[in-house]
Amino acid sequence: MSRRALSCCLALLTGFVVIPGYAADDTWLNPENLPPQLQQPLKLLATTAMSGEGKDFFSLQPGQTATIGTITGPAIIFRIWSTSSDTRLSALDMIVDGKRETLVAKGALPAGVAKDDPLRALDQQAYWSYLPVVVKKQAVFQARSFEKDVTEPMKFYLQVGYRQVPAEQLTQPAAVSAAGLREQAKLWQEPASLTGVGEEYTADPTPGHAWCPQINGPTLINGLQITSRRWSSAPPTPQQLQATRLVITCDGQKTIDVPLAALFNVRYALHAYVSAGTAVQGTTLYLRFPLPVVSSLSIGIEPFGSGGLKEADVRIWRQPLKAAPKYRLCAQYFSQYSVTDQPMTLLNVTGEGIFLGTNLCVDGKDRKTFAFLEGNEQIYIDGDTKPTIEGTGTEDYFNGAWYFEAGEKANLFSGVTFMQPKDPPVVDCYRYLVADCIPFKQSLRLDLQHGSRNKAPDVLYEGVNFWYQASPTNVAEPVAAKAPKGSGIGAEPATGGDSLIVRIIGFVLALVLVGFVAVWLLRRKT
Numbered sequence: 425m426s427r428r429a430l431s432c433c434l435a436l437l438t439g440f441v442v443i444p445g446y447a448a449d450d451t452w453l454n455p456e457n458l459p460p461q462l463q464q465p466l467k468l469l470a471t472t473a474m475s476g477e478g479k480d481f482f483s484l485q486p487g488q489t490a491t492i493g494t495i496t497g498p499a500i501i502f503r504i505w506s507t508s509s510d511t512r513l514s515a516l517d518m519i520v521d522g523k524r525e526t527l528v529a530k531g532a533l534p535a536g537v538a539k540d541d542p543l544r545a546l547d548q549q550a551y552w553s554y555l556p557v558v559v560k561k562q563a564v565f566q567a568r569s570f571e572k573d574v575t576e577p578m579k580f581y582l583q584v585g586y587r588q589v590p591a592e593q594l595t596q597p598a599a600v601s602a603a604g605l606r607e608q609a610k611l612w613q614e615p616a617s618l619t620g621v622g623e624e625y626t627a628d629p630t631p632g633h634a635w636c637p638q639i640n641g642p643t644l645i646n647g648l649q650i651t652s653r654r655w656s657s658a659p660p661t662p663q664q665l666q667a668t669r670l671v672i673t674c675d676g677q678k679t680i681d682v683p684l685a686a687l688f689n690v691r692y693a694l695h696a697y698v699s700a701g702t703a704v705q706g707t708t709l710y711l712r713f714p715l716p717v718v719s720s721l722s723i724g725i726e727p728f729g730s731g732g733l734k735e736a737d738v739r740i741w742r743q744p745l746k747a748a749p750k751y752r753l754c755a756q757y758f759s760q761y762s763v764t765d766q767p768m769t770l771l772n773v774t775g776e777g778i779f780l781g782t783n784l785c786v787d788g789k790d791r792k793t794f795a796f797l798e799g800n801e802q803i804y805i806d807g808d809t810k811p812t813i814e815g816t817g818t819e820d821y822f823n824g825a826w827y828f829e830a831g832e833k834a835n836l837f838s839g840v841t842f843m844q845p846k847d848p849p850v851v852d853c854y855r856y857l858v859a860d861c862i863p864f865k866q867s868l869r870l871d872l873q874h875g876s877r878n879k880a881p882d883v884l885y886e887g888v889n890f891w892y893q894a895s896p897t898n899v900a901e902p903v904a905a906k907a908p909k910g911s912g913i914g915a916e917p918a919t920g921g922d923s924l925i926v927r928i929i930g931f932v933l934a935l936v937l938v939g940f941v942a943v944w945l946l947r948r949k950t
Contacts, residue, residue, distance in 0.1 A: 452605070452608050452700075453700070453712075453713060453714055453858065455714075455716070455749075455892045456644075456716060456749050456750060456751065458778070459597055459600055460589075460593055461500055461600050462587070463863055464588065464589050465588075466502075466585055466586075466587055466813070466860055466861070467586055468583060468584070468585055468813045468814070468815070469495055469565075469582070469584040470493075470582065470583045470584070470814065470815060470816055471492060471493070471581055471582045471816060472814050472815065480800065480816035480817060481579040481816070482567065482579070482581075483577045483578070483579055484514075484567055484568075484580060485569065485577055485578075486569055486570075486574035486575065486576075486577075487569060487570070487574070488568075488569050489566060489567070489569075490567055491564055492565055492566070492567045492582055493564075493565040493582055493584060494563070494564050494565070495562065495563040495584065496561075497521075497559035497560045497561045497562060497563070498561075498588065499559040499563070499587060499588045499589060500556055500557065500558055500559065500586060500587055501556065501557035501584055501585070501586040502554065502556055502585050502586060502587065502859040502860040503552070503584070503585035503859070503860045504518075504551070504552065504553045504582075504584050504585075505550070505551065505552045505553075505582070505583040505584075505820060505823055506527070506528070506550075506552075506580070506581060506582045506583070507550050507551065507580075507581050507825035508549070508567070508569075508578055508581070509578050509579045510531075510574075510578070511528060511530075511531045511549045511551070512530055512531035513569070513573055513574050513578070514567065514568060514570060514578050514580070515529035515530065515567070515568040515570075516528050516529070516551065516566070516567055516568075516582075517565070517567075518563060518564070518565055518566075519565075519566065520557060520558075520562075520563045521560050527551060528551045530570075531546075531549075532546065533551075542609045542612075542613060543555050543605060543609055543836075547823070547824070547830040547833055548825065548826075548829050549826060549829065550823060550824050550825035550826075550830060552823040552838070554836075554859060554860075555602045555605070556600060556601060556602050556605060556859065558594050559586070560591075563584075565582060567580040581816045581817075581825075582816075583815055583816060583820065585860040600859070605859060609836060612698070612700045612712075612836050615698050615703035615710050615712075621742055621743070622739060622740070622741050623637055623739065624738070624739040625637075625723070625737070625738050625739075626737050626738075627724070627725035627738050628725075628735065629668055629725040629726060629727055629733050629734065629735065630726065630727070631726050631727070633724065634671070634673070634722045634723060635722070635723045635724070635738060636720070636721065636722050636723075637721055637740065637742075639718075639719055639720055639721055640744075641744060641745075642716075642717070642719075642744065642745035642746070642748045643716075643717045643721075643742050643743070643744060644714050644716055644717070644742065644743050644744075644745050644749070645714065645715035645716075645717060645721070645740050645741070645742050646714055646741040646742065647710060647711060647712050647714070647740070648710070648711040648715070648723075648738065648739070649709065649711075649739040649740075650670070650684065650711075650725075650737070650739075651707055651708040651709065651736070651737050651739075652707070652733070652735060652736050652737050653737065654735070655707035656707065659694060659707045660707065662691055662692055662693060663731060664731060664732055665683070665684040665688070665733070666683045666684070666685035666686065666691060666728065666729075667683070667727060667728050667729045667730060667731045667732035667733075668683065668684050668725060668727060669681060669682055669683045669684065669725075669726050669757075669902060670687060670723075670724075671722075671724040671725075671726050672721070672723055672724075673720075673721070673722040673724075674715065674717055674721055674752050675717065675718045675720055675721075675752070676720065677752065677896055677898055678899055679752045679753060679754045679893070679897065679898075680753070680754065680756075680899065681756070681899050681900070681901055681902055682755050682756070682888050682902060683728045683902055684709065686757055686783060686785060686886060686888050687702070687709075687711070687755065687783070687888055688704055688709045688711075689702060689704070689783050689839075689841040689852055689853075689854050690709075690841065690842075690852070691785040691852050692785070692842040692844070692850060692852050693842045694707070695832070695841050695842060697839060697841055698834060699712075699834060699835070699836055699837065699839060699856060700712065700836045700837055700856050700858055701713050701781065701854070701856040701890065702854070713753050713890060715752075716745065716749030716750075716753070718748050718749060723738055723740070725738065728904075729904070751778070751892035751893060751894055752892065752897070753890070753892055754773075754777075754891050754893045754899055755888050756889055756899040756900060757887070757888055757902035758770045758771070758885070758886060758887060759885075759886035759904050760884075760885055760905045761883065761884055761905050761908055762796070762875075762878070762880055762882065762883045762885065763881055764879065765878050765879075766878055767799070767802065767871040767873045767874070767878055768872050768874065768885055769869060769870070769871050770782070770870045770871070770872055770885070770887070770889060771868065771869065771870040771889040771891075772867075772868075772870075773869075773891065773893065774867045774895075775866070775867070775893060775895030775897065776864065776865050776895060777864055777868065777892050777893040778861050778864070778891060778892040779803075779861060779862040779864065779870075779889075779890075779891045780856060780857050780858075780861055780890040780892065781857045781890050782854065782855055782870070782887060782888070782889050782890070783852075783853075783854045783888040784818075784822070784851075784852075784853050784854070784885065784887040785852045785885075785887050786818075786850065786851050786883065786884070786885055786886075787848060787850045788850060788883055789848050789882060789883060789884060790848065790882070791848060791849055791880070791883060793827070793849060794827035794828070794845075794851070795875060795876075795880065796818075796880035796883045797817060797818040797819050798817060798818070798873075798875050798876045798880075799817070799818050799873025799874040799875055799880070800814050800815050800818070800821075800873050801813075801818070801870065801871070801872050801873075802870075802872070802873065803862065803871075804867075805868055806864055806865050806867055806868075807866055807867055811871075813862070818872065818873075819853075821855060822838050822839075822840070822853045822854070823835070823838040823855065824840065828840055831843055836856075837855065837856050837857075837858060838853070838855040838856070839853065839854055840852065840853045841854070868891070870889065872885065882908055886905065
């Protein structure tokens with residue numbers, strides 16, 4: 425009997441719903457079972473000069489070949505991202521322990537790579553790969569600029585996330601291999617791939633009406649689902665979802681307090697997508713990061729301002745754990761306007777934990793282009809005074825390139841759920857760090873620059889950061905940023921295509937009002 429059939433039989437025998445999917449001991453998402461390789465510090469090889477001058481690329485002359493990065497083993501590479509001025513006229517090679525592999529050349533992946541590969545792709549000019557690469561001695565990255573048709577220097581950008589590990593950890597366990605990750609990816613591509621006992625509750629979105637499922641000992645919540653029977657005929661709007669927040673208290677500590685639109689990457693439009701951390705299918709919202717619990721859990725759907733949801737159905741899947749978990753899943757909302765000459769601090773936590781990634785919604789307000797995306801992410805780990813990790817640009821951090829030229833596209837570990845190029849430029853994107861998660865022992869701070877050297881003020885940045893925390897924590901209550909005084913912009917983000925419609929309706933109403941006034945004045949004169 426197959427494993428899937430056996431699961432269904434067990435469901436019938438026990439009276440519970442069991443949906444086949446990742447198990448409670450999942451290597452890639454469960455922090456309680458993190459293999460030793462993923463516990464090693466994450467390092468980033470990048471073309472960023474880190475001089476504060478904004479240079480984050482390597483320049484090649486026409487026909488030139490050059491080494492743009494080297495990693496010394498023993499190590500395991502977990503993420504590669506790269507782009508160039510024109511991928512059609514360039515190539516990127518990786519030489520691992522003397523064996524050369526072309527990653528991308530002449531604007532295409534190597535022959536034989538599936539176009540729908542969930543672990544490697546070329547999205548327009550952005551190449552990314554999450555296939556683990558074992559490095560025994562050395563990995564060298566070489567860039568090539570073709571001589572034909574190239575008339576000016578070629579810019580190459582590169583990011584490589586890796587961990588240096590003891591030699592004996594290069595092959596064990598097999599789950600951190602490319603084959604292991606590929607098997608897991610098959611389950612991640614199914615939004616409802618959750619195991620365990622399913623329980624459902626209809627939430628009243630008012631303060632103090634939380635659902636407290638009975639927890640009998642250490643438990644792993646494999647996933648959480650939010651929907652409503654009413655949504656099939658009247659789907660919620662992004663504004664309603666943003667005006668409603670999910671509040672989770674785990675073992676007496678508030679670990680999640682986030683507006684739903686920001687939590688599920690639907691700040692501007694309710695678009696379907698599937699990722700390893702969150703998903704939206706139809707009008708059903710999925711939180712897929714596991715939530716470890718020791719003895720108590722409280723789940724509330726509460727208002728965040730006015731105009732929120734009237735009700736919502738919340739469903740969880742859970743399984744028992746053999747021992748009390750060390751970590752709690754945390755999610756915290758941020759909302760702030762950029763300020764000249766100051767990077768934005770999106771997250772600042774103390775204690776031991778594992779950073780998992782970011783949802784980011786950016787509203788350019790009165791900006792004409794996406795130039796504010798020039799800012800780099802800067803991550804400070806365990807008290808470092810200089811960035812421990814610094815990337816090459818905002819969209820690069822989210823595996824995009826050239827101001828997200830690939831447009832709306834959802835992948836397992838990163839994606840763009842909404843994009844509007846102008847009037848104003850807005851984008852809703854995410855990046856989840858799974859194999860490339862960032863462990864920290866004492867503290868972690870995530871800063872994000874805006875524009876070139878923080879020269880793009882009055883842009884609204886909001887979203888959510890995810891991490892696992894070992895020490896006690898209580899996340900801050902969400903607060904919506906207020907527009908800077910004298911900026912002439914409003915605090916509410918644009919809503920994509922609705923903004924033009926609203927303007928047209930307002931113009932028509934104004935004409936009607938003017939007409940009524942004119943008729944009234946004429947009648948008075950007569």
